Amino acid sequence: MPLRFSSCTFGYRRKHPVLRDLDCDLPTGRTVFLGPNGAGKSTVLGLGASALLPVSGRVGYRRMRTDDRRTLREYRRRVAWMPQHLTTVPGLTARDQVAYAGWLKGMSRAEAWDGALDALRRVEMDESADRRVTELSGGQQRRVGVAEALVHGAEVLLLDEPTVGMDPRQRQVFHEVLGALPADVHVVLSTHDTADLDEVYDNVLVLQAGCLVFGGTVREFLTHAEPGAAPGRRANSAYHSLTSGIER
Numbered sequence: 001m002p003l004r005f006s007s008c009t010f011g012y013r014r015k016h017p018v019l020r021d022l023d024c025d026l027p028t029g030r031t032v033f034l035g036p037n038g039a040g041k042s043t044v045l046g047l048g049a050s051a052l053l054p055v056s057g058r059v060g061y062r063r064m065r066t067d068d069r070r071t072l073r074e075y076r077r078r079v080a081w082m083p084q085h086l087t088t089v090p091g092l093t094a095r096d097q098v099a100y101a102g103w104l105k106g107m108s109r110a111e112a113w114d115g116a117l118d119a120l121r122r123v124e125m126d127e128s129a130d131r132r133v134t135e136l137s138g139g140q141q142r143r144v145g146v147a148e149a150l151v152h153g154a155e156v157l158l159l160d161e162p163t164v165g166m167d168p169r170q171r172q173v174f175h176e177v178l179g180a181l182p183a184d185v186h187v188v189l190s191t192h193d194t195a196d197l198d199e200v201y202d203n204v205l206v207l208q209a210g211c212l213v214f215g216g217t218v219r220e221f222l223t224h225a226e227p228g229a230a231p232g233r234r235a236n237s238a239y240h241s242l243t244s245g246i247e248r
């Protein structure tokens with residue numbers, strides 16, 4: 001995928017960079033983004049979404065850049081982001097909120113309204129389309145958040161811990177949604193959940209303390225598992241050997 005981070009440095013406070021000179025092309029297909037708490041995953045996704053701007057370096061997608069006002073609107077239409085902390089607008093229904101997200105990305109009102117129902121259907125939330133978002137459970141709100149990312153037909157979806165709060169059935173639905181996306185839609189999804197990783201994703205990125213310590217296919221990732229790790233434990237074992245089990 002041509003979403004590229006070039007020598008990106010970023011910190012929330014001066015002299016305390018979270019990322020230093022990050023160089024990375026996000027992989028194509030479905031990529032799971034792992035790393036301990038505080039590693040910088042949300043920061044990377046926020047930079048990719050243009051919600052944050054690097055202190056130095058660049059983030060670009062095709063010919064667009066997040067620091068170029070002329071291409072920013074188009075960039076945001078093509079690169080969708082679901083932040084870790086969702087904004088729910090009091091009074092809006094699930095359908096209103098998804099349609100509003102589509103309208104903000106340049107869809108007409110009618111397109112956004114129809115598209116919202118379709119996007120909610122894809123995450124099995126169409127039956128709750130007329131319920132107020134603030135009255136939905138945390139897991140349901142995250143599914144509405146995924147629908148917001150899907151509604152305007154973006155080419156890249158950056159999803160920050162979308163499965164938090166989902167029950168096992170909804171997690172499965174969500175994995176099916178990922179599996180059903182067209183091949184030219186690329187997903188990078190942060191999570192702490194390594195279960196079913198080999199069934200759902202093509203690639204793995206592992207970030208630790210602001211540095212990418214692994215980027216490759218799921219198969220390559222699993223070669224880092226301890227020899228003899230049980231099949232259901234291999235992903236977890238590989239993750240721990242890459243991060244030395246250190247949580248910050």
Ligand SMILES: Nc1ncnc2c1ncn2[C@@H]1O[C@H](COP(=O)(O)OP(=O)(O)OP(=O)(O)O)[C@@H](O)[C@H]1O
Nearest residue numbers: 012013018035036037038039040041042043044084
């Ligand atoms: N708004 C903020 N202001 C100041 N520091 C922040 C802010 N957001 C994050 N940080 C700091 O930046 C670092 C990276 O945080 P980030 O949220 O990107 O990590 P993460 O890998 O997504 O963590 P988690 O898995 O816990 O969500 C952490 O040290 C965090 O404390």
